[in-house]
Amino acid sequence: MTKGQTDDVPTAANVLSVDAMGGDKGPATVVAGLATFLNQAKDARAILHGPVGELTPLINKHGIAGRVTVADAPDVVKMTDKPSHVLRQGKKTSMWSAIDAVRNGDAAVCISCGNTGGLMAMSMLRLRKAEGVNRPAIACLWPSRNPSGFNVMLDAGADIRADQDDLLTYALMGASYARNGLDIETPRVGLLNVGTEEHKGRAELKVAHELISNAADIGEFTYVGFVEGGDLPSAKVDVIVTDGFTGNVALKTGEGTASLIGELLRSSFKHSPLSMIAALLARGSLRRLRKRIDPRRVNGGVFLGLNHTVIKSHGSADATGVAAALHLAYRLAQNGFSDKLAARVASAASLAQDAAQEGAAENSTSTITG
């Protein structure tokens, strides 16, 4: 994409900007996932970023040349590249090109399987933070007992810190994401803590508890108060708000626990001839279970709080995982999510702060008057 910034050109809501490079499995997997997705989403188009000589044959092989434009980018951001290096040396990478396509309004949402730190740093640089956002966050989907099958948790690790105002912003952004990404009209938001009692937790959590509670009407969500780690997959909440340190540990702990249980389950079915027969018969049941908690179905950490939406797909995603991330991106693109989110946060954050200041003023008055 060599066009300059074109604020007057309307965003092409049916075009996705796809970084073909940087995933562990190479561009063939990304293009295969793209083909799967395009086959299902008939109106969708894509701009695919990477070395043109490598991508063209892949596109032709899948017969999707008519719906995909290649943006030639010779360089690749490697998994081991540090964010600082990526910012200095990244201008000719497919990642940079993919981000700039949404910056320029040629596509609605950017998707990359590349290095998370690099993608966030480059997205911050090129897309800038949305008004009212101090710390962008990564929202992830968590398998849950809710009808949609998922809860939203943020921040999953964009920033290891979050103060009370950041947590309020996360609540607003998470609610907007649940509405546009999971079709939940009035999401229920909870704040992650070590207990549900009001007196528990760190000081900033108690303040955030007040701020989020006050912002519920403006943000069109229901605030359910403090929730615990065990509530992440629960049906009593749709959006779980936490700082990126806690969120990242929780996410990896959940994944690690699921993977341990999967291993133990497989090994317990190899215990004896009878259990191997049982395993054969149980295959259907286990497949249903696997489908329900398949990490490929929840593929796609969404960067929230920038001027456009960027989705980070797992580096190890296969074609099914890439297609899942593209479907999520497309749904958000169709809903005009970026603009809705920006409007929501900008207005809600300032209103909530006004409310909080009024509340503080009232409190001090009542102290004076007894």
Add this chain to the structure above:
Amino acid sequence: MTKGQTDDVPTAANVLSVDAMGGDKGPATVVAGLATFLNQAKDARAILHGPVGELTPLINKHGIAGRVTVADAPDVVKMTDKPSHVLRQGKKTSMWSAIDAVRNGDAAVCISCGNTGGLMAMSMLRLRKAEGVNRPAIACLWPSRNPSGFNVMLDAGADIRADQDDLLTYALMGASYARNGLDIETPRVGLLNVGTEEHKGRAELKVAHELISNAADIGEFTYVGFVEGGDLPSAKVDVIVTDGFTGNVALKTGEGTASLIGELLRSSFKHSPLSMIAALLARGSLRRLRKRIDPRRVNGGVFLGLNHTVIKSHGSADATGVAAALHLAYRLAQNGFSDKLAARVASAASLAQDAAQEGAAENSTSTITG
């Protein structure tokens, strides 16, 4: 127990002090668990705390009267009692009596199914922090791929804060616990973070990384560096150190994930007649799996950093769970764990700090000399 403090009486290493009250299932379950335990540990004895009129028939029913002394305590700490209330009003409770029995040297380890906050507050008040410990911690066992089947994680929620010195103390205490509770000669200690690279994480984690690394020889452990949430069940580490906020969220997230998978597994086996037959055949395999990750086997959060050892058993523990906590308590009692831990922390913490100060002095010298 009406005896005064008797520092000159040697600790009875084969006597456990058991709070019969405060669990969700009442004293009958605790006494049943005690009977199971005593049946397996032939030299063990117990002091059982609670209303004598209620406990005596239970003891007689299980035929363990010869090995159990009842300490009459009329009051019970309820699950809903706040720690401050427990401290003010708790003198006649079974919990207070159970703690005082180890304080007085009549028993080696105290076990209670009661309210965690109350038990910690009362233990702090009556047993006091060990020398060199600023914040006591709760260590829990985590199902893992290690030969022992478990890893140790601390702090699981005694304190929501932990600075660099606390994290060092946790490393020393956790290593000592793994040695005495899990028979691991030289435990491998890891510090929980959002990535394994040295530049990642909060400032206090980077300092703790240095402190723990320097203390490895003195503490007789191997330091493996930063670990992530996914490493909690891994075979590359035996002891995972973190603050009580993160640890509590991780613990509950792991439990919540395991319970979600268990539910989904059960429902996927009820899908069709064929899958119900499969479930029947798979019962043995599923039982093996359940046994491996049975929370009752890992029952018992150990309070570390007090002058005696206190074990918090799950409030909802059944007799098997209570027996598991008693076996753990007995193992620690037999190993003289409390004294070993106190000696280890007191000497190691001061030595490590000396080393760190020398290191800092060397660094500043080398800066000056280039």
